[in-house]
Amino acid sequence: xxxKVNVCLNYGGRAEIIRAVQSIASxxxxxxxxxxxxxxxxxxxxxxxxxxxxxxxxIRPGGExxxxxxxxxxxxxxxxxxxxxxxxxxxxxxxxxxIVDFIGxxxxxxxxxxx
Numbered sequence: 001x002x003x004k005v006n007v008c009l010n011y012g013g014r015a016e017i018i019r020a021v022q023s024i025a026s027x028x029x030x031x032x033x034x035x036x037x038x039x040x041x042x043x044x045x046x047x048x049x050x051x052x053x054x055x056x057x058x059i060r061p062g063g064e065x066x067x068x069x070x071x072x073x074x075x076x077x078x079x080x081x082x083x084x085x086x087x088x089x090x091x092x093x094x095x096x097x098x099i100v101d102f103i104g105x106x107x108x109x110x111x112x113x114x115x
Contacts, residue, residue, distance in 0.1 A: 006052065013072035020046035049074055057102045059095075061087040079105055 023046045027033040033042075044050060054074040058067070063084040067075060081098050083090075 004052075006049075006055075008070070011048070011070070013067075013069045016048050017073060043073065047073060054078060056106075057081060057099075059083065059090075059098055061085055061090060 020043055024033065024038060024042060028035050028038075049071070054076070055071065055078045058071070058075055058078050058080045060067070060080060060082045063082075065082045067080070071078075079102055081102065083094075083098070085094060
């Protein structure tokens with residue numbers, strides 16, 4: 001069906017979560033929402049990425065092996081691929097290799113899950 005690429009500029013995952021929690025707390029304080037209604041869907045709906053599915057795959061270029069305050073909530077179940085290659089140097093062949101590896105992981109996981 002295609003691939004979606006999201007680019008986040010001047011973004012911080014902690015700030016995003018704080019803003020979402022403040023919004024929810026405000027609704028609870030004003031009586032618009034009961035604290036017992038807070039769940040993952042409510043939190044998802046207050047994030048900057050509302051309406052966008054969580055990433056299946058995060059590619060972290062440049063030799064870093066941390067997510068650096070990036071999509072902290074959304075990456076909970078994402079696969080992560082770390083490479084020493086810098087982003088501008090990622091070739092089509094390297095990107096294809098990463099995606100093929102990812103598809104292989106998904107296939108193996110599905111087989112394992114089904115037993």
